[in-house]
Amino acid sequence: MPLADYHEQFAAVYDLLYARRDVTGEARFAVELLGLAGTMHGSRHVLDFGCGTGSHALAFGEMGVNVTGFDRSEAMIAQARAKTPALESAKVSFASGSLASFCAQLDGRRFDGAVSFFNVLNCIETPGEMVEHLRLLHSRLMPGGRMLIDVWNGAAVFVDEPRPAVKHFAVQGQPDCETVRITTPTLDRIQQCCTLHYRILNLDRRTGNFTEFESVHKLRFLTPVQYRHLFELAGLEIVDEFPKTRPKTPVAEHDWYISYLVRRSA
Numbered sequence: 001m002p003l004a005d006y007h008e009q010f011a012a013v014y015d016l017l018y019a020r021r022d023v024t025g026e027a028r029f030a031v032e033l034l035g036l037a038g039t040m041h042g043s044r045h046v047l048d049f050g051c052g053t054g055s056h057a058l059a060f061g062e063m064g065v066n067v068t069g070f071d072r073s074e075a076m077i078a079q080a081r082a083k084t085p086a087l088e089s090a091k092v093s094f095a096s097g098s099l100a101s102f103c104a105q106l107d108g109r110r111f112d113g114a115v116s117f118f119n120v121l122n123c124i125e126t127p128g129e130m131v132e133h134l135r136l137l138h139s140r141l142m143p144g145g146r147m148l149i150d151v152w153n154g155a156a157v158f159v160d161e162p163r164p165a166v167k168h169f170a171v172q173g174q175p176d177c178e179t180v181r182i183t184t185p186t187l188d189r190i191q192q193c194c195t196l197h198y199r200i201l202n203l204d205r206r207t208g209n210f211t212e213f214e215s216v217h218k219l220r221f222l223t224p225v226q227y228r229h230l231f232e233l234a235g236l237e238i239v240d241e242f243p244k245t246r247p248k249t250p251v252a253e254h255d256w257y258i259s260y261l262v263r264r265s266a
């Protein structure tokens, strides 16, 4: 079976695989850290970089914050649009493609804040391209505008390396359907790259139908010292570096997921 393009087939099962996340809590937390809580939400506009299937964008919209969800994957954006038909014109909009062309189309418009949840930066091939993306995001922030970015902590990947895993997912409201994800990671410590090979199996016991596909996700992980350097190169000031969800806490080598709160200087 041919390996699917990154995230294209994955988009259809993404919400099932991550159904247990507290997306609304994450969006609320971000609004707080971006300094937008208690402000006139309706006049604030947030960019969700690498928005995936748009769950956070939907949560921002429900909180009354204007949001534009951007993702390079058309399949992800198609899922996002299908979920937010009523909201899309009012509070929530989506776009796909390259970040450079998206920014060019903005016609000088800027965002009050930005988020990038769940390791989007690590999906970018090289550190040089990460800096280019961060520079573009910087250019689209209002002076003083903040951005919250989640990343993999390379130090943690080295001490607690990813292992093969099998996970079962029940499809809500469809007791006869089951999905299984088999993850096989390959770690390249020299290139600081982890290739996650996913095999997704779907079984419908009622019809006996069984489908499967494969998807490969390459993640480039950096250490905190390296991330700091990237932000500096992109002209973004670090406000806080912390283990995910625990602001003002020093990052330790076992903290797999870390967040950066950065700021465009005034």
Ligand SMILES: C[S@@+](CC[C@H](N)C(=O)[O-])C[C@H]1O[C@@H](n2cnc3c(N)ncnc32)[C@H](O)[C@@H]1O
Pocket: 007, 049, 050, 051, 052, 053, 070, 071, 072, 073, 076, 099, 116, 117, 118, 119, 120, 123, 124
């Ligand atoms: C792990 S998913 C995270 C999705 C979403 N932010 C969430 O929290 O569920 C990573 C997403 O980043 C997108 N992505 C990767 N590289 C990107 C890039 N250079 N520009 C825009 N989106 C990108 C992928 O298409 C994918 O939807």
